[in-house]
Structures are given as C-alpha cells and as structure tokens.
Amino acid sequence: MYRSHTCGELNAAHINSEVTLAGWVQKSRAKGFMTWVDLRDRYGITQLIFDSERTDATVFEKANTLGREFVIQVRGRVIERESKNPNMATGDIEILVSELTVLNAALTPPFTIEDNTDGGEDIRMKYRYIDIRRNPVKESLIFRHKVSMAVRNYLSEKGFCEIETPYLIKSTPEGARDFVVPSRMNPGQFYALPQSPQTFKQLLMVGGMDKYFQIVKCFRDEDLRADRQPEFTQIDCEMAFVEQEDILDTFEGLTRHLLKEIKGIEVDKFPRMTYDHAMKTYGNDKPDIRFGMEFGELNSVAQHKDFGVFNLAELVVGIAAPGCGEMTRKEIDALIEWVKRPQIGASGMIYVKCNEDETFKSSVDKFFDQEDLKKWSEVTGAKAGDMIFVLSGKADKVRAQLSALRMELATRLGLRKPEEFAPLWVVDFPLLEFDEESGRYHAMHHPFTSPKPEDMALLETDPGKVRANAYDMVLNGNEIGGGSIRIHDKETQALMFKYLGFTEEEARNQFGFLMDAFQFGAPPHGGLAFGLDRLTAILGGQETIRDFIAFPKNNSGRDVMIDAPSIIHDEQLKELNIRLETAK
C-alpha cells in the first residue's frame, strides 16, 4: 500500500501519529522557511508542511519543485495546525513531512482542478480524466453510484431479480433508428443494439420470473438534441400478475425510498393526473407542479367582443405570472419577442396587468372592459400585483407555446427550486398518435402497450381516442419514467400490429417469437423504465445529465477523448463482408 490513510480522514485524534499519504498536489505555497502543499485524493485534502528547520534539506528542496497535479507519496508526523480551518475535515492538523517520493510528475493541467474551472466544455471533454478530478464531476459520479445501489437494494428486497438481457439482438424498423453490428459468422446479417430490453423482459414474464429489473445500457441512433446521448442507462422493470395500480404503487414506493434515502426528503403520496388534464392545465404531459401558474381557458370570457384574433382562435388561454404586475413595457415587449421566436412560434401575446387597487390595465383595453378582465383574472387565478399573459390559436400549438412561457417565467422567477421535489403520475395516455408525415397512426408508447379494455371498440371508429394503460412518472417537469400494462395475448397483439400498419408477414418476421410466446401461457404483465441519467441529474439538483456520465459523447456522437468513432482496417471490413459506400 502506498498509504496508511487517505487524504480525508486525519484529524486531531491522530496527532503525533506517523502516517503515509499519497495523492495529487492541489497547490503549494512557499513563505520564507516554510512550504505548504495541499495533497488531494478522492476523499479530501490534507495540508503538508515542509519546514526548512525541521525537514531534511533534500526533502525540502524537492518539495519546492512540485508542480500542480504531481502524484506524490509522503511520510510524516501528524501535528496540530497553527491556523485551523474549520471548513475542512482535516483542518485541525497538518503533516510535517519527513520523506517525499514523486510517484509521477505532471504536465500543467489544461484547466484548473477547481469547482469552478476555467476550462470550457470541449477541453474538459477531451481531458475528461482530468475533469473527473474536479469535485462537481467526481461527486456526481459517486452520487450516481449511490442512486444505483439504492435502486438495486430496494428492488432486490422487494423480490425483484436483476436479469441481464442480451446486447446483440435483432433490428426492428419500428421506433427509433437502431445501431447495428455486422456479424462475421453470419455474413450479410446484422445484430442490433437494444433500444430497450422490452421484448426480453416480457419474455421473462412469460418465463415466470415474476419480478424483473435491470440497470442496463440502451442505444438509439438519433440525431442528438442537446443533453441526449446515443447510449443511455435505464432502470428497466417488469412484473407479472399485476394491474396498473400495482405498478404505480411499487415504483412510487421506489421513488419515495430514493428521495428519503438519497435526499432525506419525505414526499406525500404522488398526485395522479390524466394526460388530458395535464395537457389542458399545463400544456404539457410532464408538468412541473412545484409551482402553480395553471392554465385558464378564456374562450367563454374572451370571444364575445370584437377582437378578431381571439374570435378566430380555437383556444384562448392565459396564465397569471405571480408578482409580475410591475414589469416594464420594455420587459413585456422582450417577453413577447421571446414567445414569437421560431422555437416557440406564437404570433403575438396579450397581457393584463392586475393593479393593486383591483383595476386592470391590458394591451386589449380597446376591446375588453374591466369586468371582462376581472373574469380573466378569476379564470387564471391572478391576484393583485400579477400579470396575466394570454395566447390564442390552434389548441395543440397554443398549449405548447404557453407551456414554454410558463416554464421560462418560472425559471426567471426562481420557482423551479432544485432542492424541491414534486413527483406525480400522468396516466391514461392515448394509445396512438397520428403522424402527419406517414399519414398513419403510431404507437405513442410502443406496440406492446395494452389499450384500456373499455376503449377497445373505439379502435375501429376513432383510434385517436383510445386510451392506453400507460403512465409516466414526472418529476419537476421531467419525464423520469414511463411504462404500461402490456398486451399478453396473441390476438390483441396481432390486431395492434395491424392497426399500426404492419403486414401479417412483417409482424411475423419481426415479432413472431413474442406472439408465439403469448400462446404458451403468458401471464398478464406490465412494467416501466426509468431514465437513470436524467433521474440522477434531477435528484442531484442539476439540469444537465453530462456530469453524471463518466465519459459522455458530444452532440455528434463522438467521444473526443479517445477519438471514436474512427476508421477501421480494410481487413476488418472484409471479414465482416461489408464495404464503405463511398469507397471506389
């Protein structure tokens, strides 16, 4: 062992002990006959002291040649510090060094190893192994480990069995794009990397495993939006002989346990909200309910005057921004420009200031009187001192626009507090959604999701109205998990494939094994999957997932540290029976 103790554990109780420490030079400073070095490892920082009177001359000299991030080993005696640092675990002591070994020298790091580094994203990613030394990254990775362990221990105690499913599986055209892997032993054929272990976990239920989970990498070859990764981690779960209520109970239990265990926070029973209600009230199927600002639909109180913009709109809807009544005209104009940006796409925005004297001042005073505006304030729940913002247009679009505004205002107003947690379930998702591009219905969740039995008849007449036994867990405005009760009989599954536009042959080729399995005694079953990257980030009070992933890829799917992907040898291509399309 290169050390008797770590750099985070020595305190007054160790005074006069002889110790050996090893770690990185965080910084050093010399003053007259003294040199101090902060020695860092994963566990903390310990101050070393080299004193020209008490330290051997060659050791003292060597100490003054140490650069930042040198890896060193020291032997010395724990002594009481003159100026104690109560903010440091080891702040009462320092080490009077008698022996010093440089285990490895270091070039000057390309950025500072501090909580707030001077390194930009690109250079931090290139030298991720240095970046990881910084507390925020290091602590995020340790935090992720704690979350994973808490999940595993909780589910394991509840009788869930973690079962590894294969990574080399079969490509299916449904859903997102697969990453594929050419098979050398089966020329011309390809494996696919799993987008999720969906069919395998269902087969485990057919196999009687009863309660399954797995923390597992999944892969999607999609054009990467910000904060998406081509490989991501799911907490994947499935249970047999359950109804929706059992799943919600079980995984609400898991999430409450995590919040308690990891954050020390007790939360009440999760509220449940239908998809329709969430869309109507928050314009969003993953509402952040840490704050109010619920939508008020104003059609009945805003379409009776001569204001054509409203009268022509499918939906007129507003929110009350708390305490925003004193916004200046300039601020309001900037906000109107914000909602008119192409990403949001509103054509304009009406505002109503709620004065302290219970009068109103709006941008549509020409059309609406005080009584009208009072009604608007009642519907949106606005109070004196608030500002009401109103959008109008096609219902779907205007809800999405107002939802974006709601989130933006809440962020600006500091209402999205990272250490406050407001989970909920959104239930009764539509089974299908219409895709304009392909002109047909797609599965909103996936093709294995069970329709609600009472809505089955609608499949023929009004497919968009069919609700699924599908549910999402939402935390602070993020979908952290989602799942469904599955179809477990061959007939319904075949029908579903038919409605989704599969020919019988396609369904057979791609999912024949699953439909076969349903004929050999499949139990009712269902489950869900959490996104571990996102879940961990949110529990950690962060908005982005990147620091909770040890070696993330950039937005082009590259690992800039190892420089992957890369070209491979012609011989490899030949063995795999493929060639590059561009190669002539």
Place this chain on the structure above:
Amino acid sequence: MYRSHTCGELNAAHINSEVTLAGWVQKSRAKGFMTWVDLRDRYGITQLIFDSERTDATVFEKANTLGREFVIQVRGRVIERESKNPNMATGDIEILVSELTVLNAALTPPFTIEDNTDGGEDIRMKYRYIDIRRNPVKESLIFRHKVSMAVRNYLSEKGFCEIETPYLIKSTPEGARDFVVPSRMNPGQFYALPQSPQTFKQLLMVGGMDKYFQIVKCFRDEDLRADRQPEFTQIDCEMAFVEQEDILDTFEGLTRHLLKEIKGIEVDKFPRMTYDHAMKTYGNDKPDIRFGMEFGELNSVAQHKDFGVFNLAELVVGIAAPGCGEMTRKEIDALIEWVKRPQIGASGMIYVKCNEDETFKSSVDKFFDQEDLKKWSEVTGAKAGDMIFVLSGKADKVRAQLSALRMELATRLGLRKPEEFAPLWVVDFPLLEFDEESGRYHAMHHPFTSPKPEDMALLETDPGKVRANAYDMVLNGNEIGGGSIRIHDKETQALMFKYLGFTEEEARNQFGFLMDAFQFGAPPHGGLAFGLDRLTAILGGQETIRDFIAFPKNNSGRDVMIDAPSIIHDEQLKELNIRLETAK
C-alpha cells in the same frame, strides 16, 4: 393484484383463509368426483382441489378443461390436506377452489417443464421463455442475481464506486477481434464494442476515482468454442495507489465473502503459486487443487536405461492415479487411446501398477527394474494400489497432455466435487509469449501490464523470461479472474508498445489518449476482472455457463429464439454508408 399470496407461501397457519392465487397449471389429475391441480409460480407450487360436491358445477367443469401451462387465477379457501407432503413448503394445505378464471390458455409446451426435461438443447433455446420456467434454469438466474448483489454490496462497502463506462468505443487491432458499429453521423467511421473497459478504468484511476468496479457486458468476435459467448459479463475492478499484494488481499476478501455468503463455506487464506510452479506441477496455469495427483518429473530416474523414447524426450513426467491399480488391460488400453486422440496428442503412454505387496508391474519392465519403478513411485507419490501413468516428449506439450489426463482421471474418480471449493492465486505470469505464427512476442495479459521492475533489463536480452506483475485467481480448475499492476508512465508504456511491434504512429493513433493521460499525473494502479458467467456457474456447482445466462447464443453466435442476427433493410445500410460485399 391478481393474487393475495404467491404459490410458495401458504401453510397450516393460513387454514380457513380466503385467498387468491395466480400461476401456471403444472399438472392436473382427476379421480372420481375430485380434480387436483398443481398451480406453479416462481415461488413454489400449491395444490388446488376441485370437489364436485363442494365446488360449483361450472367451476368444476372448467377445471377439467385446464391444460398444462394454462395461466389461471383461482379464489378459494385454504384447507388442511388429507395426505400431507412434507417435501413441499405448501405440503400441509390445499385450496378448495370456489372461483376459477383462465387468464390465458396455452398450447402444449414443446418439452416438459420438469427438472429433467425431455427437451434437447436446441428446442430449449428456441423456446427459452418456456425453458426458464424449469427450476434448474430459474434457480440459476436467481442465483446469479444473488451473486451480483453480494459482489456489489461488498465492494460498495469497501469504498468501491461502480462507474459505467461507454459501450460505443474505439476499435483497436490488438487482442481479439472487435464487434464494430458503423456510425451514421460520422460516415465511414465505426465504433467498437468493448472487449473490456480496460483503458477507461485506467483513466478513472488517472481521474482520481481511487476504487472502481463495474459489472459490465464485454464483447469478443471470436470463433466460439463450446461454452463461450460473444457477449459475456465481467466484474471489472481497479484500484489506485496499490501494489500487487493489496489487490490480492482485496479480491481474495471478496471471493471469501462470496463463498461464505452464497455457499456458507469458510475457506482458508488462498495458496499462492507461481506460474512456473503451476506449469511444472500441474501442467496448467489454472490447476484444480481439490485433489493431488501432482506431476512427478522422472528425467533423472528414467533416462539412464536403454529406453529410447524416454532418452530422447525433453521431459519424462508421471502422475499417480489413486486406487487405479486394479484397472484392466482393456481399461488401460482405452485410456492410452484417449491420450492419443488428436485433441490431446500424446504419442503413447507408459503405466506402472503399484501392487499391494510393494512390487511393481509396468509396460516397460523390459527396460526398468523394480528399483527404478520404486523411485518413480516415490517421485510421483504413488502408493500401493495406485497406477502411475507416464508421458514423455517436448516439455510444453507433454505437460498439457498430462494435465488433460489428470483432469480426466479426476473426473472419472469423482475427485472434482462440485460442492468443494479450492481457490488459489497463480502469480508471476510471463509478460510476453512468443507467437509462432506472427514470429513476434505478444502481451500474455495485455499491453498495459507492468513488468516486474527487477526483470526490466531482460526485456532487451531475453523477453520471454520477463515476469509480469500479473495474477490469476483460479477456482476448481478454472480461471475465474485475472489482472495486473499496470504501467502508469508514458515512457514504459511507449517502450512496451515498441516491444509488441507497434510503430510509434500506431501506438499514438490507438492509445495516444492513454499515454497523454499518463503525463497529467497518473497514480500507480492495478486491478483485475472476474468472469461473472463462469464464477456464477462454478459457485452454482455447474460445469457450463449456459443456464446462468437468460438468453444465451449458440455456437454460431445466433440467438435462435429471436432469430438474430438477421438481414437489415437496404435503407438502413444506405444510411450507414455501407453495403454488403456480396451484393452486386
């Protein structure tokens, strides 16, 4: 919930309770006015009784239509069984059924769901979801989960942090063949799936994570030998600021913990054996030391007579087969044929029978007298009643042959007891091994393994003699884990690449990131990896890993259940910028 209890928990204490159970029909039998059904789930079997006097007529009728593996739900009252079954957890009770629902009918399963099934390997794999219902498979998967949890909890308590490393990495020509993944976003470039997270775990050490582990899938595109899988699972571990001794201590601790926790077995401190000693004594670097039969080298006592076969041999070596003195001539001849098979490749075998009266009878009595043979018995440790078998030839080959014979005899003699565990460390592996085919040295472990400092000088003069700081953990004749202390400075690593035949440019292209990392403050570090599939199988007392993997692939790398790999759409190929070599 479809059930109030599982099929494994009801006993006499529940008598008169109303319960709801759900599960699979294991079997049913009717006799007169009674029908019994064994209802099975993951947790056990509960007997149901339908009694034409006490059961509703339609329920009774329905009960008689149930086929094997039907999925049913029943409601009924727990009653005392007339003929109790003390071998069953639920053997004191049965359920007098009042309600019966068929949740799903089932076709007749293609093989019996019994511990000893009538299904062959192929059909079991095609219908793996049915195979998993069988106790041996189900219990193996649950056992694997227990082993994984025990590993995670132990390492976590010891301060190890599980960190997920990427699956989409960079292809390197060194080592086994990579599976590659074409990148759509980076046309003409490929990711590789990791053969192990080797470089990433080393970078985590450079990043100061100090103690890392991960239970992780790894991939090797090799021609599959029996009981190898293209994807396999490692318990991958790495520690910083450690020497070999620290690693051996730590992971001996883990293994002792597993044996205690999982098997209830306490083992002594693991013996350590050098690679050279293992090869000399067992002909094998992963000796099974549950039994003796150590090699006796006979050169000095067998090369002084006129027996040319021996005199020309580099090595004459024998083992004593305990209690085999009474083997018939026919049995001996069969054994000689066995060692002469091409897989073993011996050219012949000499035997010496050790009679109870301390005389000897050998197949070379023409050349050797009783005194010679007595010496052979002393060297091989043979006792009266044993049979000595002697092989001769080139040392490497003859050791491998005698090792194969030793294992075969031990198996036949019942000396390889599955519930006995004899772990050991094999240490001081050679750093390099000469590859006849390429005419150069290859890294025996991998190119990141540190040579023993005292052997560094030999690198120039006698590379094959350089020992590495490398070690294997061996359990019952299987290598279950292996690792090394790593090189942690750029110069040594560059030197190593040079000795392995890399040009400077190749080394830079493939491992530049690692050598860069070594310049920014890399601590001394080392680690090891266990093969989880094998470890679990051995702990489970089994020889093959297949039943410890939920969905294994066959020897052609196919998943016969889902029929993967498979062809993919031309459009997919086009998007990936590749085409099939055979496509015209």
